[in-house]
Amino acid sequence: MITAPLPLDEDARLRALQQLDILDTGPEEAFDRIARLAAFAFEVPIALISLVDEDRQWFKSHHGLAACETPRSMSFCAHAVLSKCLLVVEDALDDERFFDNPLVTQAPNIRFYAGSPLRLADGQVVGTLCLIDTKPRAFDEAEGAMLADFARLVERELELRQQLIRARTAHERDRRSLAVSEARFRTVFEQTPIGKAVVDLDGRFLDVNQKFSEITGYDESELRKRTFASVTHPADIAADLALASELIAGRQVSYGIEKRYLRPDGTAVWVNLAVSLVRDVSGTPLHFIAAVQDIGGRKKSEEALRNYHVELEERVRERTAELRRSRDALQTITDNLPALIAMVDRNLCYQFNNEAFQSVFAADPATLRGRSLRESLGPELFEQMEPLFTRALAGERVTCDEVRYVADTERVWQATYIPAERDGKVTGFYVMSHDVTEQRRTEQRLRESALVDPLTGLANRRALQESLGELRAGGDPFALFFIDMDGFKAINDRYGHDTGDTLLKEVARRLTATVRTGDVVSRLGGDEFVVASHGVNDARTGERIAAAICREVSRPLVVAGRVIKTSASVGVVLTGAAGAAGAAGAASVALPAEAEGEALADDPLCLADAAMYEAKRAGRNTWRVASGA
Incomplete structure (x- = not known):
């Protein structure tokens, strides 16, 4: 038996599979219907929707077969995933890869196999739609095309699942953060002396403050019925729309422009407009935030100055004798x-x-x-x-x-x-x-509102604190993992900061790939990372996650032809009654005397930090669990 080697993009493929959140889920009629129809159409006893995991192939649908998974090492589908194209084995006993495979020599006694790859939108192949028969048979090109059409039906269901997960995740995140941020936003929004507006992606006003209404001349209720284009001078609409498109495309973080609004009486008012785009944590655009200052007086002055310069130049050409009088007028x-x-x-x-x-x-x-x-x-x-x-x-x-x-x-x-x-x-x-x-101060405030670490793309300290506040307010148990790189300063000193930055970005990538989708992965700064994992309330699960983190971080990294070896020490805190009890029976650590204060004992981040130092003292590249916060 020949086991299929791993694809070159195996890590990315497994991440794509995990993000589907489909492994080990219950039967779904949409997938079972496709398997039944494929079995009927091709007159085979077995039709499977197989997803190739790290060590197994798991069947989302298994028509005609009782087993729900088999080892990857003996999987026919692993060969199809590797080749990323249709795999047909007309007689397994004549194929050197499979003639001694236990799935051939024993139940279900596979003789014929045809598997069409299941490819996601990003090109990753996560499994196959396969046909199995206990007797050999021929399989022509037309049948291959029809099997590929059935596979596209499965792919469509997987894409719908991805869309549902994204929508559900965005909804839950927005729901949790809305209550915390709304009061803060409303105070700043209403009390600022600058006109402020929230505009949706279609250009409609969602909210405006009193100052914005004063500048444009429309009351709030009227503006909510309008788009920004409907109150913008026609000559300025194209430039504003073009810059807004640049924001949505991600080519700019914010933009500033001088433009004119048209008031209800038809008069134009010049404003200095600064716009930024608010995105959710996945990068999806949500709405625009606009800050507006009335610069009508300045514009009138600039226009007067421009007109005067034209007049001045003409008069200089005509009569040099008038220079003094013109200078006096200019001065005034x-x-x-x-x-x-x-x-x-x-x-x-x-x-x-x-x-x-x-x-x-x-x-x-x-x-x-x-x-x-x-x-x-x-x-x-x-x-x-x-x-x-x-x-x-x-x-x-x-x-x-x-x-x-x-x-x-x-x-x-x-x-x-x-x-x-x-x-x-x-x-x-x-x-x-x-x-x-004032314009620069406004731009600075917009920049400082970012919640993303610029080097790694992870959540920064501010975003972590907000997430911890939400987790603690929710009352559900969660685990906190405080991760500190071992020997990172020596790597920086030896190989340079560019290598150190590359290592930090790779550690960020590995942490994100190791923990579950929805867990908060953040960088506090330097070589310190924190993972907040909701729903973890026992020491066994916490230790399993910490071990996985240590294992992934300690894998060597090749940078510019050099092999960089590092590791991490991890401090773990389990919150909630169950978490605290579980920690007591695990490799838990007692707080040092100086860490027994009320503030530290109530702060899971400080507890995790203390546990991390215990891991350092224990020899590094390991973890320690502290009692619950």
């Missing part, structure tokens, strides 16, 4: 604009400054004229900005989105440098700089 206008406005010559010296320079540089604008930018800005900022000055003098309009004129303050400016031309030659450039501090 720009002194009343909320922006830094200046003219710089080719020697990078100020020729004009508005009154706003007084508040930023604490200097009379008149004293700045003729002074070099290096002297005014300081050497460090000047060297940072000098490449932009060079481009402006070359005739290019350039913008720097983040300028800090005073290093020890939080104020951030957006500066634009516009070439000034006379008779076709660049004589210098204009400076227009706007304070964007």
